[in-house]
Amino acid sequence: MAISKIEWTESTWNPVTGCTKISSGCKNCYAERMAKRLNMMGQLNYANGFQVTLHEHVLEYPLRWKKPRTIFVNSMSDLFHEQVSDSFIYKIFDIMKQAYWHQFQILTKRSSRLIELASRLDWQKNVWIGVSVENEAAKFRIDDLKWVPAAIRFLSLEPLLGPLASLNLSNIDWVIVGGESGPGARPMKEEWVIQIKEQCIEQNVPFFFKQWGGINKNKTGRLLEGRTWDAMPIKLVDLEEEIEHNKSLHLTAIPLRSIAAGELGR
Numbered sequence: 001m002a003i004s005k006i007e008w009t010e011s012t013w014n015p016v017t018g019c020t021k022i023s024s025g026c027k028n029c030y031a032e033r034m035a036k037r038l039n040m041m042g043q044l045n046y047a048n049g050f051q052v053t054l055h056e057h058v059l060e061y062p063l064r065w066k067k068p069r070t071i072f073v074n075s076m077s078d079l080f081h082e083q084v085s086d087s088f089i090y091k092i093f094d095i096m097k098q099a100y101w102h103q104f105q106i107l108t109k110r111s112s113r114l115i116e117l118a119s120r121l122d123w124q125k126n127v128w129i130g131v132s133v134e135n136e137a138a139k140f141r142i143d144d145l146k147w148v149p150a151a152i153r154f155l156s157l158e159p160l161l162g163p164l165a166s167l168n169l170s171n172i173d174w175v176i177v178g179g180e181s182g183p184g185a186r187p188m189k190e191e192w193v194i195q196i197k198e199q200c201i202e203q204n205v206p207f208f209f210k211q212w213g214g215i216n217k218n219k220t221g222r223l224l225e226g227r228t229w230d231a232m233p234i235k236l237v238d239l240e241e242e243i244e245h246n247k248s249l250h251l252t253a254i255p256l257r258s259i260a261a262g263e264l265g266r
C-alpha cells in the first residue's frame with residue numbers, strides 16, 4: 001500500500017498510471033513529474049513513463065489491505081481518461097464494492113466521460129467522486145458532477161489559478177482548495193481562497209484548505225486567517241453507526257448535511 005502525503009487522504013491505489021493534459025490545471029502536473037522520476041528509478045509500473053497504462057495486477061490490492069483506509073484512486077492518472085476502457089473502469093468499481101471496509105476517493109477532470117458512464121457504474125456508499133476545477137473555464141465540471149448518483153460529491157479547487165465567484169454548491173458535499181506547488185508553481189491569491197471559504201460557509205459545505213503551495217510548500221504551509229481548515233464530510237459508515245447508536249438511546253438521527261456543517265468550525 002502506498003501511504004499518501006496528500007493532506008485529505010491516507011493511501012493511494014494506482015491501477016492506472018499515465019495521462020495526457022486536458023486543461024490549464026495540468027500544466028505542471030505532479031503525476032507527470034513523478035512518473036518520469038519513477039521510470040528513471042526503474043519502477044516496473046512506470047516502464048511506459050507517463051503513457052496511459054492499465055495494471056491488472058494492481059486491481060486486487062485493496063482486498064489485501066485489511067485495515068480500513070481512505071484510498072485515493074489513481075493519484076497518478078485520471079480514471080475517466082479516454083484510453084481507459086469501460087471494462088477496466090467496471091473492474092475498478094467492482095473491487096471498490098468488494099472492499100466495502102475502505103473509503104475510496106476518485107477525482108477527475110474528465111467530467112463528460114464521467115457522466116456518460118455514471119448510470120452504468122455501481123455507486124456504493126464507500127465511493128466518493130470529485131472533479132478538479134482550477135478556474136472559471138473549468139466550472140462546467142461542477143454541473144456535470146451533480147448528475148452522478150454518488151454518496152459524496154466533492155470539488156478539488158487545485159491548483160487554484162483564478163477567482164471562483166458565484167459557486168452553486170447545491171448537492172456538493174465537500175470543497176478542497178489548494179495552490180500549485182513545485183517547480184514553476186503559479187501563484188494563488190489569498191482573496192480567491194477567502195472568497196471560496198465564505199461561499200462554503202454560506203452554503204453549509206465543509207471546507208478543507210490543503211496548502212498555499214509555491215516552490216517550497218513546506219515553507220508556505222496551510223494556515224488561512226491564522227488557522228487550519230480541515231472539515232470533511234462525515235464517513236457514511238460512521239453516520240450509520242451514529243444513527244444506530246441514537247436509535248438505541250431513542251434520539252432522532254441527525255441528517256448528514258447538519259453534521260458536515262457542524263465541522264466547519266465556525
Ligand code: SF4
Pocket residue numbers: 019020021022023025026029030031032076077078109
Ligand atoms: S488530468 Fe490530472 S493526471 Fe492528467 S495530466 Fe492533468 S493534472 Fe495530470
